Amino acid sequence: MTKYDPKRIESKWQKKWEKMKTFQARDFSEKEKYYCLIEFPYPSGEGLHVGHPRSYTAMDIVAKKRKMQGYNVMFPMGWDAFGLPAENYAIKTGVHPRAATEKNIANFTRQLKSMGFGFDWSREINTTDPQYYKWTQWIFLKFFEKGLAYKAKMPINWCPTCKIGLANEEVVDGKCERCGAGAEKRDKEQWMLRITEYADRLLKDLESVDYLERIAKQQVDWIGRSEGAEVEFGITNSELRIRVFTTRPDTLFGATYLVVAPEHEIIKNLASGPLRVYDPVRSETTGRRPGGESRVKNQGEVRKYVEAAKGKSDLERSELAKEKTGVELKGIKAINPVNNEEISIWVADYVLPTYGTGAIMAVPGHDQRDWEFAKKYDLLIREVITGGDIEKQAYVGDGTLVNSDFLNDKLVPEAIGDMTKWLEKRGMGSYQVNYKLRDWVFSRQRYWGEPIPIINCEKCGHVPVLEKDLPVTLPDVEKYQPTETGDSPLAAMDKWVRTKCPKCGGPARRETDTMPNWAGSSWYFLRYCDSKNKKSFADSEKLKYWMPVDWYNGGMEHTTLHLLYSRFWYKFMYDLGLVPTDEPYLKRTSHGLILGEDGEKMSKSRGNVINPDEVIKKYGADVLRIYEMFMGPFDQPVAWSTQGIEGVNRFLNKAWMIFTHQIEMIKLFEDRGEKPIRAKEDQLARQLHRTVKKVTDDIEKMRFNTAVAMLMTFLNEVTSQAEKVGEEAQVWYYLDRDDTRDFIKLLAPFAPHLAEELWQKLGHTESIFESDWPGYNEELVKLEEIELVLQINGKVRDKLNVPADISEEKAKKLALESEKIRKWLAGKKPKQVIFVAGKLVNIVV
RNA sequence: GCCGCUGUGGUGGAACUGGUAUACACGACGGACUUAAAAUCCGUUGGCUGGAUAAGCCAUGUGGGUUCAAAUCCCACCAGCGGCACCA
Numbered sequence A: 001m002t003k004y005d006p007k008r009i010e011s012k013w014q015k016k017w018e019k020m021k022t023f024q025a026r027d028f029s030e031k032e033k034y035y036c037l038i039e040f041p042y043p044s045g046e047g048l049h050v051g052h053p054r055s056y057t058a059m060d061i062v063a064k065k066r067k068m069q070g071y072n073v074m075f076p077m078g079w080d081a082f083g084l085p086a087e088n089y090a091i092k093t094g095v096h097p098r099a100a101t102e103k104n105i106a107n108f109t110r111q112l113k114s115m116g117f118g119f120d121w122s123r124e125i126n127t128t129d130p131q132y133y134k135w136t137q138w139i140f141l142k143f144f145e146k147g148l149a150y151k152a153k154m155p156i157n158w159c160p161t162c163k164i165g166l167a168n169e170e171v172v173d174g175k176c177e178r179c180g181a182g183a184e185k186r187d188k189e190q191w192m193l194r195i196t197e198y199a200d201r202l203l204k205d206l207e208s209v210d211y212l213e214r215i216a217k218q219q220v221d222w223i224g225r226s227e228g229a230e231v232e233f234g235i236t237n238s239e240l241r242i243r244v245f246t247t248r249p250d251t252l253f254g255a256t257y258l259v260v261a262p263e264h265e266i267i268k269n270l271a272s273g274p275l276r277v278y279d280p281v282r283s284e285t286t287g288r289r290p291g292g293e294s295r296v297k298n299q300g301e302v303r304k305y306v307e308a309a310k311g312k313s314d315l316e317r318s319e320l321a322k323e324k325t326g327v328e329l330k331g332i333k334a335i336n337p338v339n340n341e342e343i344s345i346w347v348a349d350y351v352l353p354t355y356g357t358g359a360i361m362a363v364p365g366h367d368q369r370d371w372e373f374a375k376k377y378d379l380l381i382r383e384v385i386t387g388g389d390i391e392k393q394a395y396v397g398d399g400t401l402v403n404s405d406f407l408n409d410k411l412v413p414e415a416i417g418d419m420t421k422w423l424e425k426r427g428m429g430s431y432q433v434n435y436k437l438r439d440w441v442f443s444r445q446r447y448w449g450e451p452i453p454i455i456n457c458e459k460c461g462h463v464p465v466l467e468k469d470l471p472v473t474l475p476d477v478e479k480y481q482p483t484e485t486g487d488s489p490l491a492a493m494d495k496w497v498r499t500k501c502p503k504c505g506g507p508a509r510r511e512t513d514t515m516p517n518w519a520g521s522s523w524y525f526l527r528y529c530d531s532k533n534k535k536s537f538a539d540s541e542k543l544k545y546w547m548p549v550d551w552y553n554g555g556m557e558h559t560t561l562h563l564l565y566s567r568f569w570y571k572f573m574y575d576l577g578l579v580p581t582d583e584p585y586l587k588r589t590s591h592g593l594i595l596g597e598d599g600e601k602m603s604k605s606r607g608n609v610i611n612p613d614e615v616i617k618k619y620g621a622d623v624l625r626i627y628e629m630f631m632g633p634f635d636q637p638v639a640w641s642t643q644g645i646e647g648v649n650r651f652l653n654k655a656w657m658i659f660t661h662q663i664e665m666i667k668l669f670e671d672r673g674e675k676p677i678r679a680k681e682d683q684l685a686r687q688l689h690r691t692v693k694k695v696t697d698d699i700e701k702m703r704f705n706t707a708v709a710m711l712m713t714f715l716n717e718v719t720s721q722a723e724k725v726g727e728e729a730q731v732w733y734y735l736d737r738d739d740t741r742d743f744i745k746l747l748a749p750f751a752p753h754l755a756e757e758l759w760q761k762l763g764h765t766e767s768i769f770e771s772d773w774p775g776y777n778e779e780l781v782k783l784e785e786i787e788l789v790l791q792i793n794g795k796v797r798d799k800l801n802v803p804a805d806i807s808e809e810k811a812k813k814l815a816l817e818s819e820k821i822r823k824w825l826a827g828k829k830p831k832q833v834i835f836v837a838g839k840l841v842n843i844v845v
Numbered sequence B: 001g002c003c004g005c006u007g008u009g010g011u012g013g014a015a016c017u018g019g020u021a022u023a024c025a026c027g028a029c030g031g032a033c034u035u036a037a038a039a040u041c042c043g044u045u046g047g048c049u050g051g052a053u054a055a056g057c058c059a060u061g062u063g064g065g066u067u068c069a070a071a072u073c074c075c076a077c078c079a080g081c082g083g084c085a086c087c088a
Helices: A006-020 A052-068 A084-093 A097-113 A130-145 A195-208 A213-223 A249-254 A265-270 A299-310 A314-323 A368-377 A412-426 A524-530 A540-546 A562-575 A612-619 A621-630 A644-671 A681-700 A704-720 A737-747 A752-761 A808-817 A819-825
Strands: A033-038 A072-074 A149-159 A164-166 A184-193 A226-235 A241-246 A257-260 A275-279 A284-288 A327-335 A342-347 A359-362 A429-434 A454-457 A461-464 A498-500 A507-510 A551-555 A587-591 A723-725 A730-732 A785-792 A795-803 A832-836 A840-844
Touching: A006 A621, A006 A752, A033 A052, A033 A524, A033 A540, A052 A072, A052 A551, A052 A587, A052 A621, A052 A681, A084 A097, A130 A149, A130 A461, A130 A562, A184 A299, A195 A213, A195 A562, A213 A562, A213 A587, A226 A249, A226 A412, A241 A249, A241 A257, A241 A359, A249 A412, A257 A368, A265 A327, A299 A327, A299 A342, A359 A368, A412 A429, A524 A540, A524 A562, A612 A621, A612 A644, A621 A644, A621 A704, A621 A752, A644 A704, A644 A730, A644 A737, A644 A752, A681 A704, A681 A737, A704 A737, A737 A752, A785 A808, A785 A819, A795 A808, A795 A819, A808 A819, A808 A832, A808 A840
Parallel strands: A033 A072, A033 A551, A257 A342, A551 A587, A785 A840
Antiparallel strands: A149 A164, A149 A184, A226 A241, A226 A327, A226 A429, A257 A359, A275 A284, A327 A342, A454 A461, A454 A507, A498 A507, A723 A730, A785 A795, A832 A840
16 A cells, blocks of 8 residues: 655646646536636735635635536636835845746746646736736726726825835834834825715625625725715805714704814915915916905914824824814804804814815714813813713713704604705705715825826826727836835836827826726736737626626635725726626635734744745645645634644545555455445445535535534544454455545545545546535435433433434423433422423423 | 624634534543654543542633523623725
8 A cells, every 4th residue: 555645646636637627617618607716816025825725725625616516617816916015125126026026926826836726727817917907007097088087185104204105004103114204194196086986886786795794794884874964064254164074963053163184174275375276287286365264363283283193194093082182273163054153163183084074063962072072172062962961971872852943852863854954955054975985096106006097298187098009018117216206216217207198299298106906906807707818808708608706705804995996896897888797796705814823923023934835845735725724714813733734634644544445445346246345334324425415515604624524523433433354354444436436526625636546546537526526315414313412401411312303292201201300300390391303301390 | 993803621623593512633641553762543631529431510701681591692891803995
């Protein structure tokens, strides 16, 4: 008998599968299609992380099972290769991101191929390939054409020392990661995508797809729909107005002050000096002087506060909520439209510019944050809803209205409706649906991304690059560092920047911003359907055949951004008639992170990184695959265990030993024209049927850990029933050809190399993945006999072996006859006897 | 801070819609084989009382509740993890 040698069999089958095109998907096959998708990796310099194979193995198991179930399966792979790390590496070393990326991809490819995944490599894509990003740019132009791409002034992180824009990740504790100087917010003209236009549908259509509950929940919350009213407050001695959004227009009589975000335009507009207005065509800011406005008296103080807020992140601003700060805009007052009361206006950084209108009406009596703020600054707290004690804290519950004129004695829901109507009638406000979701900042002032295909012409404004001129390729630059003006390094490439306007032919300048990493990943699953198409992003017939994705697995960390962005792009394309359905993914699941042995996130600096290459070298890919599935519940984070992997190694060695032996024995019998013995047939056969059922079901529910446990249990059963038979006292495992075949099939998606090798030893010439998935007999799965539990007051007192289908009457009778039960009853009369079929009898005394 | 999730032996975890808590695996301990070690095989293994493989009590983060019955449902609290829009 040969020893289990994963190295030999794994590379052997990997080569064979590639040669035989075993896992290639066929366009327009008559079989039903099944599209399995995993998030394509960013090919980092560190190589494959043991976390990657967790998701890939899971979907690989699904894909292989589906193939055996007769589907035409597509399970593609590609590279999400634009991104910050390659660029920062380039800044440090001068190595072109393209070169670094190519090298990393080669390494990733080697690593992935050594795992035995059934990827269809013929469809491989790479977001940094001009033939790919040509279509990313093309889709952007569609957004531009439809008015969903626009420019707006948005804050970026800015390091005043390095004079460059920073990604959020590069700001650590409010400081620039490179030099340690305090990072600031700085306004910059940015390309935006109007995702909010789709907020409604992104929310509603979640009902039509099968996403894991917590994934759908997180999306719903991220979109954050709320109904309420927008209310307009006038300002004393001014034509300016402040609009606020509130979900509680019923409390308007209790609004005793307003709070605006430090970024709110009213602050600039009420300051002395010219009103600054940005001219998008000329890319500059010009001054305009508003006439006869009132002025804030404590401008110095306000300006200082606004400046300080620039150095804080949104996170800090809301985190500091315990100690809320603010400054009153002295000398001006707002007018409450319902009662013409003059109320003070404050600026406070706990109000964020990005939500609602960037201004709120404060109702300290009925909002806890407002209440704390009012207590601190000694502002009026007025009760307008009964039911609480506003001296102690804000009352946020239901109740009837008081101190509210025409709303008095009404209940909250009615008051909301009445107030909204009242405001609408007088033009002071309106019913409004508000979303937390914000438009998507689509510009990056970076090198390693898709150039935004826009040409800025002095005469014509923003002009799209002609379709025939796509792709706008990334030019080589001398420096990868963003420029001191905050523009991308492309801005320094004068030759590249200077071009002609496609509309008027006059001199014009190229857009130098690039797209965010999310761009390429927002539509990659479409390109897989037709990855080599030169005429369009993908052939519409092929899209019709393959889309939508049947099952998409990825990380929880992508739930709100990537998942939402790609749904948005897809819906937009659906509206243009470019894709066949209105949702891209039928089913979405998530995997948990793999942590280091210390329970911490794996990272170089912690020194707890496990390299999959080393694991494969020591144990083989099949062991790594099964260990990653066995280590814990798939959707939860689990810590790596070097010891735990030993158990899986033993399991596969045992499987190899048992089956190579038994296959020889079966052949021996068959050669002699005898039927192999299958004594104890009943027990083992029933166990096998149970195993088939459990593994079949568990894969669908992504409960891979219990599926593996079941495979182990079966093997334990096989060994425990083995006997020595014959003259040479050979071990006999009581498995005939059919049993052996079925078990190997169950093992195949988990340990494809081992299973394929055993399959061949059984005498098959075609791949095991061309065979069919085993079925089971529901009758044989059922237990014949059960252990009936006898309880008294819910405590187990005795157990009886009885037929599984025992009747209620008989079970109760047996229970009361039990000696132990009689002892516990001690002559007392049972009050109640409860019978649970197939489980227990509980006697209540 | 906001949103989402998790908490069960020495460890990773199992327990389907409330119904035998601790499957499977790791580790530990004892034994077999071996000159020895590794590997392999067999046995024991939640805690406490007990000579016991007799009997019993206590255990699913903490405190309460619902129920004949709670790891599972409800309320409050504690701890940890993920996301928070320019990391991907």
